[in-house]
Amino acid sequence: MGPRLASQADDLEVSEATASGAGKSHPLRPPSVTPSVTIKGAAGIHVVSGVALLRPEEQVFEAMLDGWQAQQTARNLSLATIAARLRVIRAFAEHVNSYPWQWLPQMIDEWSTDLRAVRGLARSTLRGYQEAVRLFCEYLTDPAYGWAGECQRRFGSHPVQVCHEWNTAVHVQSNESDPRKRAFTVDELQALFDHADEQVMRIRGAGRKGWLPAFRDATLLKTAYAYGLRRNEARMLDVVDFSTNPHAPEFGDLGVCHVRHGKAMAGSAPKRRSVLTIWPWGEDILRQWITEVRPLLAHDGNPALWPSERRDRIGLQRINSQLTTYRNALGLGPGLDFHSLRRSYVTHLIEAGWDPLFVQQQAGHEHASTTSIYTCVSSDFRTRTLRAALDQTMGQALPGATG
Numbered sequence: 001m002g003p004r005l006a007s008q009a010d011d012l013e014v015s016e017a018t019a020s021g022a023g024k025s026h027p028l029r030p031p032s033v034t035p036s037v038t039i040k041g042a043a044g045i046h047v048v049s050g051v052a053l054l055r056p057e058e059q060v061f062e063a064m065l066d067g068w069q070a071q072q073t074a075r076n077l078s079l080a081t082i083a084a085r086l087r088v089i090r091a092f093a094e095h096v097n098s099y100p101w102q103w104l105p106q107m108i109d110e111w112s113t114d115l116r117a118v119r120g121l122a123r124s125t126l127r128g129y130q131e132a133v134r135l136f137c138e139y140l141t142d143p144a145y146g147w148a149g150e151c152q153r154r155f156g157s158h159p160v161q162v163c164h165e166w167n168t169a170v171h172v173q174s175n176e177s178d179p180r181k182r183a184f185t186v187d188e189l190q191a192l193f194d195h196a197d198e199q200v201m202r203i204r205g206a207g208r209k210g211w212l213p214a215f216r217d218a219t220l221l222k223t224a225y226a227y228g229l230r231r232n233e234a235r236m237l238d239v240v241d242f243s244t245n246p247h248a249p250e251f252g253d254l255g256v257c258h259v260r261h262g263k264a265m266a267g268s269a270p271k272r273r274s275v276l277t278i279w280p281w282g283e284d285i286l287r288q289w290i291t292e293v294r295p296l297l298a299h300d301g302n303p304a305l306w307p308s309e310r311r312d313r314i315g316l317q318r319i320n321s322q323l324t325t326y327r328n329a330l331g332l333g334p335g336l337d338f339h340s341l342r343r344s345y346v347t348h349l350i351e352a353g354w355d356p357l358f359v360q361q362q363a364g365h366e367h368a369s370t371t372s373i374y375t376c377v378s379s380d381f382r383t384r385t386l387r388a389a390l391d392q393t394m395g396q397a398l399p400g401a402t403g
Contacts (some may be wrong), residue, residue: 009110020169041071041139043146057077057153061099065089068139100140108133108167127169134163180335183343188332193222195326195335213296213309217322219289220306220314221341226282227257227275228345228363231319231338236261237305239290251277254286262364273364278349305345346371 037047052061072082092306093099095114096107108130115121115129140147141157148158165203184192193201196218202210225233237257243256255277262271277283291307298307323338342363349359360371 004334035223039247040074041067041069041142041145042149043067045070047150060151060154061093064100064140067145067147068136071139071145076268082220085132085135088129089136090259092129092133100137101155101157103137103159103162105162105164105167108162112168123169130163130168134161134168137161139161179338180333181343182335182340183347184336184340186348188336189225189341190332192332193218195330196221199326212293213292215289216297216306216314217318218317219285219293221323221326222285223282224338225341225345226277226279226285227259228342229257229259229275230263230342231316233259233263233315234262235306235319238303239294239305240303241305242286245276248277250280250377251283252287254283259364271364273361275364278362 043063046067047060068089069082069086072085073079082304090110092107095111098107112126112130115126121129137159138161139145141161164203182310186302193360196214199210200214200218203214220234223229223237224231227234231239237259240339241258241260242254243258244254245251248255257275257277259273260270263271264270294305294307297305297309302312308314308318319338327334327336345362348358349362350356356368356371360368363371
């Protein structure tokens with residue numbers, strides 16, 4: 001049974017205004033609050049100095065979490081990232097049944113073993129959990145924040161770094177994804193899209209109104225593949241996120257897809273990119289959806305490209321569950337997920353002979369090595385490439401020879 005982690009009590013100072021208003025009196029602020037500390041996350045901002053706490057262990061631990069949250073917020077990290085890290089720290093504290101000034105490196109060994117052997121976490125997930133604990137300990141042991149001294153005064157002990165190279169997972173290769181994850185083959189992709197279309201016809205033929213969401217789901221899957229989109233990139237598209245490509249007027253006002261919610265770097269806003277329409281069928285299915293079907297589902301004023309029946313925008317869970325349902329109905333393996341549509345986009349473009357730099361820019365990858373990880377070229381493509389190279393070599397060595 002882990003420690004009972006109570007919410008921060010009234011005698012903890014959590015207002016960020018303390019830092020900017022240092023030295024000024026406040027009718028609701030105890031005079032014992034340390035006024036000189038102005039660093040985000042510092043102990044002097046979050047713990048009342050010289051006052052006996054009712055539940056000192058719990059309250060100091062909560063103050064540490066609040067301080068770490070403030071420090072990460074100041075670094076401009078996303079709120080989702082911060083919340084996830086805080087959950088990891090609470091889970092670790094509960095598992096080891098102790099507070100940060102009592103933690104030891106051996107506890108990381110035992111916790112990590114439980115996560116891998118019992119809960120079956122992926123390697124990358126385990127490393128992320130360990131990294132959260134490492135960062136929290138790094139914050140607590142930094143002299144600038146004063147937590148070591150605060151704990152030494154109150155508890156006769158202080159936090160130490162418990163995550164080291166010898167007791168944590170090491171990131172040793174660029175790609176650590178589940179080896180089952182792969183791209184769809186062309187035949188599998190065609191079967192997926194055909195099955196999604198069949199559901200629309202089946203539901204509509206039965207006279208049920210659910211054909212509109214089914215049509216949306218089928219079009220969303222095709223669009224994600226047509227533009228190589230990640231799940232949230234596809235979900236967050238608005239109708240206005242398409243424009244003309246002057247170099248490809250045949251696509252009309254759907255020649256460019258402007259992705260505004262791309263995968264962000266740490267501490268940065270979502271990364272934007274523009275993806276050019278390259279397949280005529282992509283423009284066809286989008287135009288039919290926008291002009292004929294979407295108006296029957298979306299309420300007036302809703303900008304979302306993929307509206308929901310109950311909310312303005314479709315949820316991530318709906319996207320996942322629908323693809324899983326279609327995949328299972330076709331007897332396809334769990335290695336094919338929504339991200340496999342993006343893998344397929346990169347793979348099929350490379351197999352079709354598109355320039356690798358163009359594919360890299362379409363996918364929004366910073367480095368060509370990332371695009372190469374996504375590329376899952378088929379054995380047929382590799383065989384054709386090898387055969388062409390051998391024929392060219394033989395032709396140069398023996399003029400008139402054919403392979």
